[in-house]
Amino acid sequence: MAPTAAGATRRRYRRILRFAGWNLAVTWWYELFLPRIGLVRVAERTRSKRMRRFAQRFHVLAVELGGLMIKVGQFMSSRLDVLPPEITAELEGLQDEVPPVPFAEIRALAEAELGVPLARAFAAVDETPVAAASLGQAHRARLSAADAEETGLEAVVIKVQRPGIGAIVDIDLAALRRVGRWLSHVRLVSDRVDAPELVEEFARTSLEEIDYLHEAASAERFAEDFAGDDRVTAPSVVWERTTRRVLTLQDVTAIKITDAAALRGAGIDPVEVAPVFAAVMFDQLFANGFFHADPHPGNIFVTPGEGDASTGGRPWRLTFIDFGMMGEVPTTLRTGLRKLLIAAASRDGKGLVDAMRDIGVLLPSADTAQLEQAMTQLFARFGGMGFAELREVDPREFRDFARQFGDVVRSLPFQLPENFLLIVRAMSLTSGVCSALDPGFNLWDSVEPYAGQLLRDEQGNVVQDFATEALSIAGVAWRLPKRIDAVLDRVEEGSIAVTSPRLERHVERLERTIRRLVGAVVFAGVLASGALVRSQDEVLSTVLMIGSVVPLAFAVFAGRRR
Incomplete structure (x- = not known):
């Protein structure tokens, strides 16, 4: 240096x-x-x-x-x-957004990375940047004839790191790590948050964002997740012109998703775009488990197509770009998020807090009574409102709720995991984009059908689990009297020493009680299973509900003395 x-x-x-x-x-x-x-x-x-x-x-x-x-x-x-x-x-x-780097410096870095002059790597490069950010800069270009023939692409965008950004990132992270160590010794902070771990979380995300090979792989994975889906498209990667510091992608620039005038000019109704965008984001979070964590308007285009809506084809697609910030949802977290979504859709404040605990956001020891009360009141007052309706609410109400909710949240011993933080960011940006497309858009309208399907799936799992559990209990019920009889036989034979003459009577009472208890549990399980499957299979439901009479009779008569 x-x-x-x-x-x-x-x-x-x-x-x-x-x-x-x-x-x-x-x-x-x-x-x-x-x-x-x-x-x-x-x-x-x-x-x-x-x-x-x-x-x-x-x-x-x-x-x-x-x-x-x-x-x-x-x-x-x-x-x-x-x-x-x-x-x-x-x-x-x-x-x-920062001032652009002079193109001469961009050219020098790109040529050093690619190993060839730009004039040989590309047929033409626009020296005026499309975008200039703190970590990198993007320029439009055209591939050489040979590369164009091999890839089937011509127009591309070259994303080049800012010269010297690696050293700047290292020094910034070194400073942040030292600040994190300082904060770990301040009890006011350490009681609330693990500052060094928070810095490491930020460092991991930042180092991934300046690794363009990682971004290229993310772009391809995203495209594979939506292969065959007529709602979504993503740019192809030109691997021959991509390194850790230079990324070359297909130029997919189209209509910015929030440019309502341009959308209408292309014959696309912005109101129709909002629910599709919301559904695509929900699919990424709850189905794919791999999602775009920075879906701001500059990273989403609406690309007009040749499809005919009347024949089932889609006349436009959503095109995502910039895959530097992506999030993954592990299976356990996805299960917790489904519970969270179902609770939110059903306006269940307690269920929402329970789901937060399952996800690991809240510590088991956290006193959540106040949070449950705040969430219940929040749902009762604002649950289901669209953006247009919310604008009619007195701002003082929002301030009061924000003060109550904010104080409660900051008083609880919890810290959002990194993936959950990215999810919150993605959902916040999604809501903002949808409201820009349609001021009357209600995110609940997109949440509830999705939550309804998840709820039906969960019910199916519950029925299956309940049936398995009922069979297990029935097996225990079948074997238990024989086991108790065997114990009594051993007592009678003298294999087990009985030190109290009243023990046999206690064992008999225990046997009768267990018989009745098992019969009642099996009756409740079979009856509940029949009720749950009634909407899906009326015949099976009737058989189960009639069959529940058998364990009921067992529960009634098993307690009588022999």
Whole structure:
């Protein structure tokens, strides 16, 4: 590293630590020291203003430094579980847009990566960037004749990392890790969140985002998930012109999803696009388990097609780009999310909290009574409302609910896992895009049919599990009297020493009680199974419900003395 560059990275490192150190000192003074000397009201009265001032200063720092600092700001804006609303609200508008790098520097880096001059690798390259972000820059280009013939593509987009971004990412992560260690020694923070683990979570996501081979693989996996689906398409990867720092993709630029005027001009009704987009995002989350975690309007196009809606063909498709930030939903988390979705669709506040505990968001020891009450009230007041209806609600109601809900959430001992955080981000962006397409769009309209199907699937599983359990209980019921008789025989034979003359009578009573209990359990199981399958198979339901009379009779008469 050149002396000038080394000096710049040291200054950058020190500036990040100075900013963090100063704000930690201010927080210590107001949140720990003043309350100890009886000035807690001073801390409380100035807290909101201090939080906003911190967020504003960080906003300035992020824009000036670029690199990962903008990503840190965006990351912080989504941590509603950890940070107060004064910070998240100020940082949510932080855009990853920076001045473009001169094309000469982009050319030099691309040629070094590809190993050939750009003039040989491409027939033409537009020197004006399509987009310039803190980590990379994109330019339109045309493949050479040989590559075009081999790939079947001509128009492409070249995404090139900003020169020196690797060193900047390393220095930013080093500074953030040190800040994370500082925070781990501050009880006010460590009681609420594992700061070093939070930094490592952010580091993993960031390092994946600057690895273009990883992004290329994600693009292909996404395309495979929707192969044969007429709703979705994704750009093809030109692997011959792709490295870890250069990514070449098919140019699929079309109508920006929120450009209502352009959509109407192409004969596409924006209102029809919203539910399709929502359904596609739900499919990624709950069916595929692999989802686009950054579906903002700049990453989604609507591509007009040749299909005829009257014959079943789709006249347009949703085209996704930028697969640097993707999320995976493990099977266990997907099961928990299904429960969460069903609870949300049925406006079940307690069920929602139980699902959050199953997912692992809430610790088993967490007192969730207040959270259940808040969620129940939230559903009762706003559940099922669309965007247009919500705009008619008095803003003071939102503020009251936000204050109640926010305080409850931040008081609970929990931390959202990384994948769950990406899910929340994806759903938030999905809701915003759908509302932009159709102000009257109600996300519940898309959630409920999906939740209904999941609920029917769950019922099918319940019936199957119940039937298995009923058979198991029936087997126990069949074997249990014989086992008890065997025990009694051994007692009578003297194989088991009986030290109390009343033991035999107790055993007899126990036998009668167990017989009645088993009969009652089997009766309830068979009867409930019949009720559950009634809507799907009336004949089977009738047989099960009639058959439940047998264990009922067993339960009634098994308790009589012989």
